[in-house]
Amino acid sequence: MTIALCDANNFYASCERIFRPDLAGQPIVILSNNDGCIVARSAEAKALGIGMGIPVFKAHHIIQQHNIAVFSSNYSLYGAMSQRLMSILESFTPNVEVYSIDEAFLDLTDLNINASNLTNYGQQVRTTLAQYCGLPMSIGIASTKTLAKLANHYAKQHVEYNGVYEVLPGQETTLLKAMPLGEVWGVGRKLTYKLQAMGLSTAYDLACIPPKVIRKHFSVLLERTVRELNGEPCIDLILEAPSKQQIICSRSFSKRVFNLTDLQEAISSYTSRASEKLRQQNSTAKTIMVFIRTSPFDHNGQYRRSAFIPLPYPTMDTRILITNALKGLKAIYQPGFAYAKAGVMLCELREACSVQHDFFTKQYDTTKTLRLMDTIDAINNQFNNGIFLASNGIQQDWRMARSQLSPSYLSNWNHVKHVLVK
Ligand SMILES: [Mg+2]
Structure with missing residues (x-):
């Protein structure tokens, strides 16, 4: 076998840099949800000794001193870049295992590449990626996945290999x-x-x-x-x-939430997002779980509850899922607590076509429903938050803090980069 492991270098930081060429050679850090900790660093930031996962306030001094660019995590941008990266890899071989957002195994066995040309081939993949989507990559080539992983790490450590390390016999x-x-x-x-x-x-x-x-x-x-x-x-x-067995959507709030209305908006939004993912994998859910909790670091009153709501029929309809999620929320909500996080989980997933209907109950996912959901998804694919249920709320004061968020260059027409041609 001949396996190549392709892995983007400092993926999140590299994605941000593609649209900010002025940051070439500059240290960059990316923050976690709610701008709490540093979760990704560019090579320059790593060289400055900034640790992985440290709270951003602890790095405040070094950020100021070295003029480090700070970004909130922009997962829609990273996701869109990942899709581009993977489709470019698939143009080299259909045998691609997407291993993570920025990593893929390529099976080169059947491509009949001359053994002496494998490194060149790796370089070709690397150049193409740099040219088509601007991502710097490292590639490890070996006879097994485990060795390819190590080879990739070796390529990252040893710049003299120019990003591609092939484990030659011996x-x-x-x-x-x-x-x-x-x-x-x-x-x-x-x-x-x-x-x-x-x-x-x-x-x-x-x-x-x-x-x-x-x-x-x-x-x-x-x-x-x-x-x-x-x-x-x-x-x-x-x-x-493999299709996911559960779909979870949960987030911490930007500030403590006290009232039911805010929680309803949050649960409604998370359910919308989860049902979008559900439809993407063409599944239905038979049960929805809702949870709310206070922060374990708060001293005035702890509360955490969850509710499982079985649905009479499996469905992929956002409206039905939200209605039931809100029922569950109402059952577990207690006033007087400072809520820090909420979430939903869709469970008992099955393939959409394997749903059994009977004569006695109203059928859930009719052709009309499916068309409506398809249309909503198509609109939202083109326009960020283009259409949503009113129960999601409009102000969304509870939404997590992302004060340093970069524009949605690839998913919002208003954010598309302008190029001036003189
Ligand atoms: Mg990587």
Whole structure:
């Protein structure tokens, strides 16, 4: 097998920079929901020693001192860039496993690329991505997914490879010896400690243990990892993403919320978003769960409740889902608390076509309903928040804080970049 792992460098920061060429070479940080912590950094910000996940107020001084560009996370922008990235990768081979928002495995086995040309091929993929969507990438090429992951990491560490590292026959040992245990795909922190306690420190040490011993003392999963480190492919590419079994939409509020009306708006908005996702994967939901809670850091009164509302029939209709979610909210709401977060979860999902109807109850998702939902989704696809139910509210004072949000360059006509041609 020949597997390439393509991974964007500092993806969120790179997405912001594409539309802000003035920030080339400048440090950039991205904040978490509600602008709380630093969740992504450009290479320059990493070099300044800014840690991952630290609260932004702790970095205030260094941000001022080095004139670091700060952005709220703009997930609609990152999502749109991710789609572009993946479709470009699919133009190279249909065998693409989208592994995360900015990472994909490509199976190059059947492309009949001359073995001596694989690195060139990787460079071609990299140049195309840079040219078509402006994203800097790193690519690791090897005979298994686990090795490709390590190779990718190696490419990021060693600039002399210009973003593409291919594990050539005979070079496996060099790579494995250079990689600490914690970098091995599938070896988490807990497992790393356990293996370190046994005296192992590098990927090479792990690869040297006989797979049978690993299976006996650990798991079949780690055994597969060890086999993969030794160049034996054991983990297949997952070419079609499995449909989600649950869809969750929950957020923290920008400020504490006290009244039922605000909570209703929030629950209504989250349900709208969740049902959009539900329709995207062509599923229906049979149960909806609603939850509200105060902040664990607040000292004056803690309250957290959730409600499961079974629906008589599975549905993908936003209106029915909202009506039921609000019923659940009413049942659990208690006045007098300072609510910090709320959310909904759609459960018991099934494929839309497998729904059973009977003679006695009104059918939920009629052709008319489906057409209405399709139309709403099509409008909202083109215009951000183009059409929504009044119950979502218009002011939405509770909405999470995103004071440094970049424009929706790719999803709002009013935000599209203007280019002056003289
Ligand atoms: Mg990445």
